[in-house]
Amino acid sequence: MKDTESLIRQLVADVQKRVPAPGRAIAAVSGGIDSTVAGLVSHRALDQRLECLFVDTGLLRASEPDRVATVFHEAGLPFRLVDGRRLFLDRLRGVTDPEKKRKAIGAAFIELFEQEAAGSGAEYLVQGTIAPDWIESGGSLRDTIKSHHNVGGLPENMKLKVVEPLRDLYKDEVRSLAASLHVPSAQRQPFPGPGLAVRILGEVTEERVATLQRATTIVEETIERAVARGEMKSPWQYFAVLLPLKSTGVMGDVRSYRETVAIRMVESTDAMTASAMHPPYEVLREISEKITRELSDRINRVVYDITDKPPATIEWE
Ligand code: XMP
Numbered sequence: 001m002k003d004t005e006s007l008i009r010q011l012v013a014d015v016q017k018r019v020p021a022p023g024r025a026i027a028a029v030s031g032g033i034d035s036t037v038a039g040l041v042s043h044r045a046l047d048q049r050l051e052c053l054f055v056d057t058g059l060l061r062a063s064e065p066d067r068v069a070t071v072f073h074e075a076g077l078p079f080r081l082v083d084g085r086r087l088f089l090d091r092l093r094g095v096t097d098p099e100k101k102r103k104a105i106g107a108a109f110i111e112l113f114e115q116e117a118a119g120s121g122a123e124y125l126v127q128g129t130i131a132p133d134w135i136e137s138g139g140s141l142r143d144t145i146k147s148h149h150n151v152g153g154l155p156e157n158m159k160l161k162v163v164e165p166l167r168d169l170y171k172d173e174v175r176s177l178a179a180s181l182h183v184p185s186a187q188r189q190p191f192p193g194p195g196l197a198v199r200i201l202g203e204v205t206e207e208r209v210a211t212l213q214r215a216t217t218i219v220e221e222t223i224e225r226a227v228a229r230g231e232m233k234s235p236w237q238y239f240a241v242l243l244p245l246k247s248t249g250v251m252g253d254v255r256s257y258r259e260t261v262a263i264r265m266v267e268s269t270d271a272m273t274a275s276a277m278h279p280p281y282e283v284l285r286e287i288s289e290k291i292t293r294e295l296s297d298r299i300n301r302v303v304y305d306i307t308d309k310p311p312a313t314i315e316w317e
Pocket of ligand 1: 136191309312
């Protein structure tokens, strides 16, 4: 890998070439490492000609908007929050097919960005796409594994010209850039652009998002506490998935018939392959007890996903 400073200079020059003055751009930033690095590189390149937009899709983890604001603040990246909660829920109503869901999310992002760009006169859209995103979205003559919202999920007739400074880089390279750009999220686990929607199998509704948000917080907090106590190493990614699969349970002496939460913890270096982790059993049990207790009106069963990638993918959709 090239040394990171010269790589950053090269990326900055590339953005300047792709967005010639006085052209204006908007950058879609999610607080994740890829789009934050893409935003910072583009900000260096374009300065006042760039506006960074962070969309609250309503599909974020519980404390995400606050956490993301802190990341941008610490990284020195100016941004504007756009409220897309109603739009995303509307566009996802009745959609259950994973690829249709991803495309609907990609289209909703572009709908919002085009509205915003019309206001500022921007013609370019900077995205944090990295190599595995377009490889798995069917780039380079490969089969489409899944349409990443920022690649295969883009509508064909979009007006904004897409600029992807990190397109040829892999996650470990982006992590080195992030460290050198002082991005505080450099060591955080990745979170997919389509958010909790690809972890909610079946229809995405406000209630099901709220259920998964709570289960996600329980998983993250329980694992992070076990890691802090030295009981396990931090997984590459760890999260909950909400399944539309109902099964019979019993509470006291009353029958229940509720949905299922699956727990996923994987180790990986670049997300192209991953292995399911063997966490301490006590950690899994604590997660299961908390989820079934706190979400007893919606969930009565918790399962652990022991599948590697391949043959599975990391996310369930
Ligand atoms: P999969 O599920 O394909 O995920 O094994 C590989 C890595 O990519 C993340 N992921 C996404 N990231 N937009 C993103 O920005 C997406 O559409 C998307 N889909 C999956 C996933 O969390 C994992 O780290």
